[in-house]
Amino acid sequence: MFRTSAKVGNPLVQKAIAGAVGITGLTASYMLYKDSVTANAMTAAEHGLHPPAFDWPHNGMFDTFDHASIRRGFQVYREVCASCHSLQRIAWRNLVGVSHSTSEAKAFAEELEYDDEPDDEGNPKKRPGKLADYIPGPYENEQAARAANQGALPPDLSLIVKARHGGCDYIFSLLTGYPEEPPAGVVLPPGSNYNPYFPGGSIAMGRVLFDDLVEYEDGTPASTSQMAKDVVTFLNWASEPEHDDRKKWGLKALIIVSSLYLVSVWVKRFKWQPLKNRKIVFNPPKK
Amino acid sequence: MQISSLFKRNSVYVATILVGAFSFQAFFDVGVNRWYEYHNRGKLWKDVKGKFLEGGDEDEDDDE
Amino acid sequence: MVSYIRAPVYKSVKSIAGINLPVLKAYIPNFVLWGGAVGAGIATFTDGVPLFKDTFYSKIPVVGTHWTHNPDPEDVPI
Numbered sequence: 001m002f003r004t005s006a007k008v009g010n011p012l013v014q015k016a017i018a019g020a021v022g023i024t025g026l027t028a029s030y031m032l033y034k035d036s037v038t039a040n041a042m043t044a045a046e047h048g049l050h051p052p053a054f055d056w057p058h059n060g061m062f063d064t065f066d067h068a069s070i071r072r073g074f075q076v077y078r079e080v081c082a083s084c085h086s087l088q089r090i091a092w093r094n095l096v097g098v099s100h101s102t103s104e105a106k107a108f109a110e111e112l113e114y115d116d117e118p119d120d121e122g123n124p125k126k127r128p129g130k131l132a133d134y135i136p137g138p139y140e141n142e143q144a145a146r147a148a149n150q151g152a153l154p155p156d157l158s159l160i161v162k163a164r165h166g167g168c169d170y171i172f173s174l175l176t177g178y179p180e181e182p183p184a185g186v187v188l189p190p191g192s193n194y195n196p197y198f199p200g201g202s203i204a205m206g207r208v209l210f211d212d213l214v215e216y217e218d219g220t221p222a223s224t225s226q227m228a229k230d231v232v233t234f235l236n237w238a239s240e241p242e243h244d245d246r247k248k249w250g251l252k253a254l255i256i257v258s259s260l261y262l263v264s265v266w267v268k269r270f271k272w273q274p275l276k277n278r279k280i281v282f283n284p285p286k287k
Numbered sequence: 288m289q290i291s292s293l294f295k296r297n298s299v300y301v302a303t304i305l306v307g308a309f310s311f312q313a314f315f316d317v318g319v320n321r322w323y324e325y326h327n328r329g330k331l332w333k334d335v336k337g338k339f340l341e342g343g344d345e346d347e348d349d350d351e
Numbered sequence: 352m353v354s355y356i357r358a359p360v361y362k363s364v365k366s367i368a369g370i371n372l373p374v375l376k377a378y379i380p381n382f383v384l385w386g387g388a389v390g391a392g393i394a395t396f397t398d399g400v401p402l403f404k405d406t407f408y409s410k411i412p413v414v415g416t417h418w419t420h421n422p423d424p425e426d427v428p429i
Contacts, residue, residue, distance in 0.1 A: 057330060062323065067332040071339060093428035098332055101340055101425035131428050218338055244331075248323050255319070298384035305391035312398055313417050332426075340425070 048199040051166050051173035058236070062251055064244040065237050071099035072216050073234025076227045079214050081157065084149065084205075086137025089158035090238050093131040098237065102131070109133055150191045152204030161232070161239040168232045173197045175228040178207035 008014055036044045057066040074095065077087065092109040096102050109129030114136075116127035137156070139145040146153050161167050174197045182194035182201075192202040209224045209231075216222055237243065293303050328334060364371045397403040408418040 062326055064323075064327040064330055066330045068330075068335040068338065071335075096428035097422075097426035101336065102428060103425065104340075105428065248319070251323060252315070252319050255315075296381065296384060298381055298388050302384060302388035302391055305388055305395050309391055309395045309398065312395070313414070317417060336425075 045196075046200055048201070049173075049177075049196040051169040051197055054169050054172060056168055056233070058233070058243070062247055064247065065233060067099055068218065069230045069233040070237045072218070072220060072227075073230035073232070073237075074099055075216065076209075076214055076231040077157070077234055080208055080227075081231065082135075083138055084145075084154040085157045086139070086154075087135045087157050087238060088137060089134070089156075090241075091132060091134045092129065094241060096131070098241070099234075105131055112136060149204060152191075154205070157235055157238065159239045161236045163239075168236050170197060171235065172225075172228050172232045174203075175209055175231070176225050 008017070032044075040046070057069070058064060077085075092105045095105045095108075100108075109131055112129040112133075113126040114129050114133050116125040119125050139148065142153060155163075161171065164170050166173075174195060177197045178193065178195055182188060186194055186201065188194055188202045192204050193206045194201055195203045209227050211224055212222050214222050214227065220226060240246070292299070294300055324331060364373065366374075394403075394408075398408070404418040404420075409415045411418075
């Protein structure tokens, strides 16, 4: 099928072709390498190092989140991330039945004060939190957040896994990818840190996860990567709270739709069989 | 009792389809859920909550 | 002796809009079956309605527990 009729018989021409191919490859590799050592606009470094694909427990088509990990991740968020990052779109009630019991979520909410309706004289009042209240952010508004972080705005984490190219893999790599010191030749603006996974390499957030920073209630050793994995699982749940049900419905839909497809194939064949198999014969009358 | 007796009267035919639909949706739901929970055992909240919650909250018959 | 008549004598059964008793009687088994079909149809489309679940389906012997929903109160955000 793929036979070529034109055969290059001349060994000199063969060598010339091989040489051209080699030179092209080497040149391309060299240019790629040159591109990777600078961090100017439109280079590889500007787009950040690509994270490896990790083997998340929820990777498969029909795999749910690891809910113990969500719970540990919430602990990490609450004790570490929450000092700078908000989680606007998650209410305390969302945790119930996912990673916490009703009374635990209520206890979290009641520790905090929320704005109540004003009293009869119009003075603002406060009340303890309820399940329906949303998790409060660390800052009043964007200006306050920027003022506290040298002009950098810590992004809201509710949808961060969906909002970042690479999703879980990227955030895990970012959290665990801070080198001891930036590579030689990298010049960082004041107040920023080096992270090869962050596009451009210079990120305002410093490394925050260190071994044994939190103490897990189930006794899981709190290594840096364990905490990063847990908090990324939690953030993925925060981005996709419907994830587990969605995969279950997907499974049901796949079963039903593919069975209906097979039935339709059978019906088509059943209806067409007499038409496809009939043979029309014309016997010319013999004289 | 033959299969063809289901097709002789339209009423029987329609009733068969609807009764089949009613029982199928229940059985299908139960079957898929059971497989899904078996496939993800140990990861679901109902599997891990006994580990976290105080008071030995290990009641197995809370769902279903 | 045979007494011939000139033409057949027609007797009409009392009927309202073409529906009369013998016809109705003949249709009874069919109507019963259609009733069953309609019942099954209603059941199919109200399978998820709480009122129907609690009133009827949870009382079906053997498989009735499928329609009872009894979550752990600690898993309900109230």
